[in-house]
Amino acid sequence: MADDIKILTGNYAAGYAAYSAMAQVVAAYPITPQSPVVELISKLVEEKKLNCNFINVESEHSALAVCINASLAGARVFTATSANGLALMHELLHWAAGSRLPIVMCCANRGMAAPWTILNDQQDSISQRDTGWIQLYCEDNQEIYDTVIQAYKIAESLYLPVMVCYDGFILSHRSMPVKIETQKKIAEFLPEYQPLVEFNPDNPQNINPVVLSEKMFNKNNELKNGYMEFRKKLQDTLLEALTIIPQINNEYLQKFNRCYGDGLIKSYKLNDAEYLIITLGSLGAEALEAIELLRKKNIKIGLVNVKTYRPFPKTKILEILKNKKTAVVFEKNISYGFEGALSADIKAAVYEINNAPKIQSVICGLGGRNVSFYEIADTTEKIIKNEISDNREYWLRTD
Amino acid sequence: MIKQITELSEQEYLLCGTRACSGCGLAIAYRHAxxxxxKNTIIVIPACCATVLQGMYPVSSAQVTIVNTAFETTASAAAGIYAGLQATKNKHNFNVVGWAGDGGTVDIGLQALSAAAERNDNIIYVCYDNEAYMNTGTQRSGATPENALTTTTPLFGKQHKKKDIIKIMEAHNIPYIATCSPAYPVDLYNKFLKAKSIQGFKFIYIFIPCPPGWGFNPAQTIKIGKLAAECGIFELFEIINGEKIYNGITERIKNNKQPKKNPVEYYSLQMRFKNLSKNK
Structure with missing residues (x-):
């Protein structure tokens, strides 16, 4: 095996990506299953392999506060967290996006308390989908490494923060071969971070002051933005990311010979598909096996694994779902009081289609409950044949 | 170091037309600090009176770089800015200063403050204490003194003692702690000058009389500030590497060079203490 291919856990793949990207400030607080990411980085810093300020903070809240402000001061920053740590950051997630800072953060997905669980689902990151962050989901450890590198380029092109999500334990603690690129080659792909604001004593600025609802005149009698103009710019840029992400995915392919679908979604056997399984994260690998099982039964089915969940690739989804009969959405989260968040988003996306396909939400794998490809195949087949249909989300293997 | 107020620089970094209330002790202290x-200063400001004082976008009364931040993050945000400047080898040699009120320090910001002090981050942390949540309308804070009326202790006054933030900071073994007041601008100016020259975590406490919050005539801000020191309710001192040195009026009182005043006048000038009887 070549020297640059290491056997790494998902957490170490994430940590090595921050190393390859030469993160300059890392602030973090321990939480299972994320902790090994920042343990690795602190070791690389103490060994002087990575020239980086590693700040041991007293909470995830402060971890993100340090990253936001170090990024504002012009540094490339990194942090990682999970579940309750991410929830504690909630207010600061809004600050990061509103401040338009290209922070890259990994989320090793874990279920939310109460009751306590340290095991995997995606309730943590899905609960943060409306904070203005780009959210990218990964399926294997090489994808984690490559996605973190791409995330810096996406973030720094658009001045938006990016959350790279991967399933706790299933990926975070499972070892796989991962190719680590040299810092030199990564630097060719990822130019130095150019901060939007320069701290200059001769041109002092008041950053993130109180902004009024209506537009206001400045001292030069120029009409400046009100609060809503700033908010709309954030949304406009997030939508622009739907164009930028595929471009960067393609650039990465040219440079490193690896890519992940078009950067927005990964798909499998869509050409003649009448039915679809749609999912998010590492469930995609299980679902792929389920597709093979169902295809053997002559069910014409394909797979969509959503990589970019925010911004939501609506047009892409709409295009794929035209002329399909049924789409079954397997996801490890629920928007309580409604159904799976991804399923609801897909329904909204296909609203414009005449004779839109039936879309069934399946909630599975919460708190680390195992989801096998047999179960995915079996459940999908029953839904296609209308054997499961009670007009609400279906809870896989749950009493 | 300067000896008298006429030696203060004429350069202003806080322009006229701030949104501070009339007689605001904070505006006076901020100007001199x-x-x-x-100018090579970055001030980190959480949600507090100072946020409003700066003015609203797109105008600002401050002539130094201001970074606004979440309520509880003054110390961690300042630590982040310092880390970022260091990592990018910024050449401006900025003073990174956290500037928070009493609520932002002794209550919601205490956790991040404690962590930054424990790491001995190279920043100046300022707590300006107007003894309640004044920006939101005078609600009780951990720093509100016993018996003071606030909008959340409206009838009987606060039933608990004032939290002693200096003792908390002393326990962190930081290189520099100082107290000051807008009533003594020369002392305040010199303490900020000294803090600038010290490496590591510096904590400066400013006792800020607040006319609307405390209920006194805005013309009496300096008088109230002086009375607090003259009757020993507020003390001027520095703690340099653990060693406490009293300054100014407090030093004179401690060394019996000047008698301590009866606090009756201090209390009777403020509406917030109207429940206090003279013998109490």
Missing amino acids: LKALG
Whole structure:
């Protein structure tokens, strides 16, 4: 095996990506299953392999506060967290996006308390989908490494923060071969971070002051933005990311010979598909096996694994779902009081289609409950044949 | 170091037309502190009176770089800015200063403050204490003194003692702690100058009389500030590497060079203490 291919856990793949990207400030607080990411980085810093300020903070809240402000001061920053740590950051997630800072953060997905669980689902990151962050989901450890590198380029092109999500334990603690690129080659792909604001004593600025609802005149009698103009710019840029992400995915392919679908979604056997399984994260690998099982039964089915969940690739989804009969959405989260968040988003996306396909939400794998490809195949087949249909989300293997 | 107020620089970093209330002790202290800190300064401000004082976008009364931040993050945000400047080898040699109120320090910001002090981050942390949540309308804070009426202790006054933030900071073994007041601008200016020259975590406490919050005539801000020191309710001192040195009026009182005043006048000038009887 070549020297640059290491056997790494998902957490170490994430940590090595921050190393390859030469993160300059890392602030973090321990939480299972994320902790090994920042343990690795602190070791690389103490060994002087990575020239980086590693700040041991007293909470995830402060971890993100340090990253936001170090990024504002012009540094490339990194942090990682999970579940309750991410929830504690909630207010600061809004600050990061509103401040338009290209922070890259990994989320090793874990279920939310109460009751306590340290095991995997995606309730943590899905609960943060409306904070203005780009959210990218990964399926294997090489994808984690490559996605973190791409995330810096996406973030720094658009001045938006990016959350790279991967399933706790299933990926975070499972070892796989991962190719680590040299810092030199990564630097060719990822130019130095150019901060939007320069701290200059001769041109002092008041950053993130109180902004009024209506537009206001400045001292030069120029009409400046009100609060809503700033908010709309954030949304406009997030939508622009739907164009930028595929471009960067393609650039990465040219440079490193690896890519992940078009950067927005990964798909499998869509050409003649009448039915679809749609999912998010590492469930995609299980679902792929389920597709093979169902295809053997002559069910014409394909797979969509959503990589970019925010911004939501609506047009892409709409295009794929035209002329399909049924789409079954397997996801490890629920928007309580409604159904799976991804399923609801897909329904909204296909609203414009005449004779839109039936879309069934399946909630599975919460708190680390195992989801096998047999179960995915079996459940999908029953839904296609209308054997499961009670007009609400279906809870896989749950009493 | 300066000896008298006429030696203060004429350079202003806080322009006229701030949104501070009339007689605001904070505006006076801020103006003189900025003169000492100079233009190569980044002030980190959480949600507090100072946020409003700066003015609203797109105008600003401050002539140094201001970074607004979440309520509880003054110390961690300042630590982040310092880390970022260091990592990018910024050449401006900025003073990074956290500037938070009493609520932002002794209540919601205490956790991040404690962590930054424990790491001995190279920043100046300022707690300006107007003894309640004044920006939101005078609600009780951990720093509100016993018996003071606030909008959340409206009838009987606060039933608990004031939290002693200095003792908390002393326990962190930081290189520099100082107290000051807008009533003594020369002392305040010199303490900021000194803090600038010290490496590591510096904590400066400013006792800020607040006319609307405390209920006194805005013309009496300096008088109230002086009375607090003259009757020993507020003390001027520095703690340099653990060693406490009293300054100014407090030093004179401690060394019996000047008698301590009866606090009756201090209390009777403020509406917030109207429940206090003279013998209490």
